[in-house]
Amino acid sequence: MNHNVLTEVLVASKQWVKHFNKGDVDYCVSAYLPEAELIAKPMGTFDNHESIDHFWRPFLQSGATSLEYHQIWLKQIDDTKVQLGANWTMNMGKGCISLEEWVKTDAGIWKLFKDQFEITDQY
Numbered sequence: 001m002n003h004n005v006l007t008e009v010l011v012a013s014k015q016w017v018k019h020f021n022k023g024d025v026d027y028c029v030s031a032y033l034p035e036a037e038l039i040a041k042p043m044g045t046f047d048n049h050e051s052i053d054h055f056w057r058p059f060l061q062s063g064a065t066s067l068e069y070h071q072i073w074l075k076q077i078d079d080t081k082v083q084l085g086a087n088w089t090m091n092m093g094k095g096c097i098s099l100e101e102w103v104k105t106d107a108g109i110w111k112l113f114k115d116q117f118e119i120t121d122q123y
Contacts, residue, residue, distance in 0.1 A: 006074050009082040009102045012110035013069070020067050025060050029053045032112045033103065041118040066091040080104040081113075093122040 012031070019027040029052055032038070038046040038055060046052045069086040076082050084100040101114035 002076065002079060005076055005079055005082060005104075008104075009074060009084060009110055010072070012102060013072075013084055013100065016112075017067050017069065020060065021065050023060050023065070025053070025057045028056050028060070032115070033105075036111070036113050036115065039114075039116040041116075043119075062092070064090055064092050069097070082110075088117070091123070093119050095119040095121070 016028060016031050019031075029049060032049060032052050034049055036047075036049075036052065038052050040046070040055060043055065046055045067088060067090040069088050072084065072086040074082060074084050080103060082102045084097070084102065086097045088095055088097060095118045097115075097117040099114055099116040100112060102110045103113045104110055
């Protein structure tokens, strides 16, 4: 297990959350690979940048903020792939992330390849 790899992914994930909380949809969507898949239960499956943008943009514009991850777990698959899971809370609800799969690109940037989460409570 390479602790540097896990640290890099944790930093990438925290940057995504930071930009989410600032309402920076463009950054959040750009953090996904072009062929990424987002499964948001119960809303549906989104399988490219355009559909992922159509999910996140109205969600953030609705006032979603104060996202925090709790009980984070990380699993290194290899030097270029790490899985993350967590419980999450925000001002509009809470839920769980069953899988964020982060992949290191040839440019050395960590991007989301898979994102699967569930909203368990809405406020």
